Amino acid sequence: MDKKAIIYTSYHHHNTVNLLKDATDEFEYDWYNLLRDKDVKIPLSNYQTIIFASGIYYGRMHKVMVNFLLNHKEELENKKVLAIITSGKGAKGYAKRVKSHFKNLNVSNIEVFSCLAFDTYGPLKLIGGVNKGRPNYDDVNNLKEFLNNHL
Numbered sequence: 001m002d003k004k005a006i007i008y009t010s011y012h013h014h015n016t017v018n019l020l021k022d023a024t025d026e027f028e029y030d031w032y033n034l035l036r037d038k039d040v041k042i043p044l045s046n047y048q049t050i051i052f053a054s055g056i057y058y059g060r061m062h063k064v065m066v067n068f069l070l071n072h073k074e075e076l077e078n079k080k081v082l083a084i085i086t087s088g089k090g091a092k093g094y095a096k097r098v099k100s101h102f103k104n105l106n107v108s109n110i111e112v113f114s115c116l117a118f119d120t121y122g123p124l125k126l127i128g129g130v131n132k133g134r135p136n137y138d139d140v141n142n143l144k145e146f147l148n149n150h151l
């Protein structure tokens with residue numbers, strides 16, 4: 001059977017990892033939290049399919065994710081790779097940027113799912129944050145559909 005991994009960076013409200021947990025059958029994947037499992041050597045060659053998932057911080061995926069991708073780009077060749085991002089603004093530009101990020105790493109066959117998510121970073125905290133309740137039920141269903149279409 002095709003072995004699948006989810007490699008993620010998610011810490012602000014755990015929006016990204018919770019969205020994925022709700023939209024997938026958890027046991028179909030091996031899960032790697034890059035921010036926690038810093039010293040774990042991920043056996044990338046074991047996986048045919050890898051989902052990279054990250055919140056957007058300062059306009060980009062987490063720098064730990066960016067570095068991980070840079071250090072392992074050769075190992076991503078010929079794999080099915082998907083990217084999932086969540087952000088406070090949900091800007092179209094983020095998905096575009098992430099797509100070109102992967103293309104620059106020679107991962108040409110890349111699809112990106114972008115989702116609006118709860119954000120209390122900086123001054124937003126003063127107003128109780130934005131996008132409360134996101135990701136929501138519809139977001140989960142949209143991600144399920146995306147995964148059905150692209151896996």
Ligand SMILES: Cc1cc2nc3c(=O)[nH]c(=O)nc-3n(C[C@H](O)[C@H](O)[C@H](O)COP(=O)(O)O)c2cc1C
Pocket residue numbers: 009010011012013014015016017054055056057058059060086087088089090091117118119120121
């Ligand atoms: C340090 C920091 C920087 C952020 N920068 C942005 C940003 O540039 N654009 C944006 O839309 N959201 C930004 N956000 C909001 C996050 O993208 C959003 O809350 C995301 O869902 C966080 O994912 P997580 O809960 O999985 O960590 C930022 C949040 C934090 C904590």
